[in-house]
Amino acid sequence: MRNLKTVLAAALLAGLVVLAGAGCGQSTRSPVAPNGVLQVVAAENFWGNIASQLGGSRVHVTSVITSPATDPHDYEPTAADARTIAGAPMVIANGIGYDPWAQKLIAANPVPGRIVLNVGDLVGIKPGGNPHRWYSPTSVQQVIDAIVQDYGKLEPKNGNYFAQQKTRFETKGLAQYKRLIATIRRKYHGVPVGASESIFAPLAQTLGLKLVTPPSFLKAISEGAEPTAADKTTVDRQIADGKIKVWVFNSQNSTPDVKRITDAARQRGIPVTTITETLVPVSATFQQWQSHQLQALAGALAQAKVR
Known part of the structure; x- marks a missing residue:
C-alpha cells in the first residue's frame, strides 16, 4: 500500500515544491529569527521533541508530522509544510527512505548556511536499512550530540547554554528511560x-x-x-x-x-x-x-x- 501511495503522491509533491519556490524563493533569512530564537524544522516529532528540549528558550522547533493517526511512511506534505521547510535555517530529517518528501523539499528550497541533520547519514544507515533509529538508544545519543553541535555552529554565543541543556537532558530527562x-x-x-x-x-x-x-x-x-x-x-x-x-x-x-x-x-x-x-x-x-x-x-x- 505504501508503494502505491508513494506513486500516487508524486505529482502532489512536485506541485508543492513549485509552490514553495514561488512563495519563498531562495530565502536569505538569517539563522536567527528577528526575536533572537533559532528556528528549526523537524520532519517528525520524535526528533523535534528532542531538539526542542535541547534548545530550550533559545530554539523554536516546528515538527511536520505530529498526529498519531498519521503513518509517516505514507505522509503527503501540504503547501504549508513546503513553506515551513523552505524558510528553515536548520532541518532535521530521519532519512533512510523514511521521509523522502522532506529530502525533496529541502533540496528544492536551499537556504544559505542551512544545516541539514540527516539521521541516516549521521548513524551510517543507508536506504534499505532499518529507518527506525529513534528506537535505537545508541542512535538517539548520536542525534543528541549532533543537534547540540549544530546549534553551536548556528548560535556560537549560546554554546554554553546548549551544553548545559544537553547535560540536563541526558542526566535528568532521560534518567527513567x-x-x-x-x-x-x-x-x-x-x-x-x-x-x-x-x-x-x-x-x-x-x-x-x-x-x-x-x-x-x-x-x-x-x-x-x-x-x-x-x-x-x-x-x-x-x-x-x-x-x-x-x-x-x-x-x-x-x-x-x-x-x-x-x-x-x-x-x-x-x-x-x-x-x-x-x-x-x-x-x-x-x-x-x-x-x-x-x-x-x-x-x-x-x-x-x-x-
Missing part, C-alpha cells in the same frame, strides 16, 4: 519475542531480547508489502506453539495480517503490547513516550512469567 532499558536487559535478556514490523528491532537488540519473527516479515510489513506465505506460516506457528513470550505490534501500521496475528496471540494467552511511530499522546515528551512503552513491555514480560 535509561533505567528501564537497563532493568529489562538485566531481567529478560534472551527472552524470545515477536513483533509486527521492523520498528521494534533496534530496541529489541538493545534490550537483549531475542526477536524471532522472520526479518523478511518485519521488513515487508514496515514497507507496506505483502509478507510471503512462508513467513506468515512461520509467525502463525510461533504463536500457536508458544515460541514467543510477548507480541509487540505497531498500532500505527496495523494491516489485516497484523490484526489477525495480534488477535491470535491474545487468544493463545501471549501478552500483547503496543508501540507507535510518533509521540503518543502528542503532548508527551520523547522520554515520557518511550518510558511508557518500556513500562508496558516490562509488564508484558512479567505477565509472561519468563523469569
Whole structure:
C-alpha cells in the first residue's frame, strides 16, 4: 500500500515544491529569527521533541508530522509544510527512505548556511536499512550530540547554554528511560519475542531480547508489502506453539495480517503490547513516550512469567 501511495503522491509533491519556490524563493533569512530564537524544522516529532528540549528558550522547533493517526511512511506534505521547510535555517530529517518528501523539499528550497541533520547519514544507515533509529538508544545519543553541535555552529554565543541543556537532558530527562532499558536487559535478556514490523528491532537488540519473527516479515510489513506465505506460516506457528513470550505490534501500521496475528496471540494467552511511530499522546515528551512503552513491555514480560 505504501508503494502505491508513494506513486500516487508524486505529482502532489512536485506541485508543492513549485509552490514553495514561488512563495519563498531562495530565502536569505538569517539563522536567527528577528526575536533572537533559532528556528528549526523537524520532519517528525520524535526528533523535534528532542531538539526542542535541547534548545530550550533559545530554539523554536516546528515538527511536520505530529498526529498519531498519521503513518509517516505514507505522509503527503501540504503547501504549508513546503513553506515551513523552505524558510528553515536548520532541518532535521530521519532519512533512510523514511521521509523522502522532506529530502525533496529541502533540496528544492536551499537556504544559505542551512544545516541539514540527516539521521541516516549521521548513524551510517543507508536506504534499505532499518529507518527506525529513534528506537535505537545508541542512535538517539548520536542525534543528541549532533543537534547540540549544530546549534553551536548556528548560535556560537549560546554554546554554553546548549551544553548545559544537553547535560540536563541526558542526566535528568532521560534518567527513567535509561533505567528501564537497563532493568529489562538485566531481567529478560534472551527472552524470545515477536513483533509486527521492523520498528521494534533496534530496541529489541538493545534490550537483549531475542526477536524471532522472520526479518523478511518485519521488513515487508514496515514497507507496506505483502509478507510471503512462508513467513506468515512461520509467525502463525510461533504463536500457536508458544515460541514467543510477548507480541509487540505497531498500532500505527496495523494491516489485516497484523490484526489477525495480534488477535491470535491474545487468544493463545501471549501478552500483547503496543508501540507507535510518533509521540503518543502528542503532548508527551520523547522520554515520557518511550518510558511508557518500556513500562508496558516490562509488564508484558512479567505477565509472561519468563523469569
